[in-house]
Amino acid sequence: MKILVVEDDLALSDVIAFTLRRAGFEILTAYDGLAALASWETNRPGLVVLDLNLPKLDGLEVCRRIRTVEKTPIIMLSVRSGDEIVVKGLELGADDYIVKPFSPSQLVARIRAVLRRAGIIETPGILAVADLTLERARNEIQRTGQQPIRLTQLEVRLLEALMLNAGQVLSSDQLITLVWGAEGGDRTMLKQLVYRLRTKIEPNPSHPTYIETVPSIGYTLIAPREQPHRVEQ
Numbered sequence: 001m002k003i004l005v006v007e008d009d010l011a012l013s014d015v016i017a018f019t020l021r022r023a024g025f026e027i028l029t030a031y032d033g034l035a036a037l038a039s040w041e042t043n044r045p046g047l048v049v050l051d052l053n054l055p056k057l058d059g060l061e062v063c064r065r066i067r068t069v070e071k072t073p074i075i076m077l078s079v080r081s082g083d084e085i086v087v088k089g090l091e092l093g094a095d096d097y098i099v100k101p102f103s104p105s106q107l108v109a110r111i112r113a114v115l116r117r118a119g120i121i122e123t124p125g126i127l128a129v130a131d132l133t134l135e136r137a138r139n140e141i142q143r144t145g146q147q148p149i150r151l152t153q154l155e156v157r158l159l160e161a162l163m164l165n166a167g168q169v170l171s172s173d174q175l176i177t178l179v180w181g182a183e184g185g186d187r188t189m190l191k192q193l194v195y196r197l198r199t200k201i202e203p204n205p206s207h208p209t210y211i212e213t214v215p216s217i218g219y220t221l222i223a224p225r226e227q228p229h230r231v232e233q
Contacts, residue, residue: 001025001026001045001046001047001115002025002026002027002028002043002044002045002046003020003025003026003027003028003045003046003047003048003049003111004028004029004030004036004039004040004043004045004047004048004049005017005020005027005028005029005030005049006029006030006031006033006035006036006048006049006050006051006054006059006062007029007031007049007051007077008031008032008051008053008054008055009051010031012100013029013031014174015104015177015178016049016104016107017029018160018161018164018178019104019107019108020049020107020108020111021160021164022136022157022160022164023108023111024136025111028043028045031054031055032054032055032056032057033054033055033056033057033058033059033061033062034056034057035056036048036050036054036057036062037057037062037065037066040066040072044070044072045072046072046073046115047072047073047074047075047111047114047115048066048072048073048074048075049075049077049107049111050062050063050074050075050076050077050094051076051077051078052076052077052078052080052085052089053078053079059076059077059078059089060088060089060092063076063089063092063093063094064092064093066093067092067093071093071118073095073114073115073118074093074094074095075094075095075096075097075098075107075110075111075114076089076094076096076097076098077098077099077100077102078097078099078100079099079100080099095114095117095118096110096113096114098110127160127163127164129163129166129221130166131143131144132163132201132210134156134159134160134163135148136156136160139151139152139153139156141159141200141201143201149200149201151197151200152196154179154180154193155193155196155197155200157178157179158175158178158179158190158193158194158197159197159201161174161175161178161179162211162219162220162221163221165220165221166220166221167220167221167222168220169214169217169218169219169220170218170219170220171217171218172187172190172217172218172219173218174218175190175218175219176189176190179193194211194213194219197211198210198211209222210222
């Protein structure tokens with residue numbers, strides 16, 4: 001299912017997008033109100049996560065315009081928690097309202113609750129890049145022609161981040177945030193986690209062919225040009 005994430009804070013947008021991809025959703029992003037409407041009209045996502053304070057066109061107006069056409073589920077985000085603004089958003093047709101800051105697990109739970117109320121069935125998938133297939137429900141990774149290998153939760157989070165950004169370099173700080181959250185983890189822990197993951201997925205961990213170290217920056221998953229995709233279960 002496609003979810004459109006509309007958030008002008010690029011760092012927060014990246015975290016939300018990663019969290020929702022990890023939960024099995026296909027993500028579209030927009031960073032201002034006009035771009036959000038254009039993406040919604042073109043892609044018709046199954047749900048919109050919509051920040052209230054946006055450049056060019058605010059979230060309330062984006063919500064109003066979507067509602068004049070369709071009943072796409074909308075969850076609004078804002079640092080403002082006053083009753084008046086919450087009521088305004090709900091009156092315009094928002095299905096739920098989340099006050100920042102919020103935890104990733106809270107956002108996923110609220111999205112699934114809104115989808116259930118809307119009668120929309122969520123179909124989980126399997127993430128695949130090159131000859132690697134990650135089945136998160138089982139915490140297993142499989143190389144083509146090989147037996148599945150069990151991973152820890154931290155290993156799954158790290159591999160998901162790399163697979164969802166295959167071919168792109170992720171900094172150590174980005175990976176630490178995505179794996180442990182803003183308050184946990186450090187570069188030594190990340191280095192150890194990369195080592196453990198390599199011992200499980202690399203044919204020769206001493207000469208990695210999947211997870212490449214980019215000196216002084218971070219890591220990247222080496223993969224062909226095609227994008228990671230989800231195989232429907």
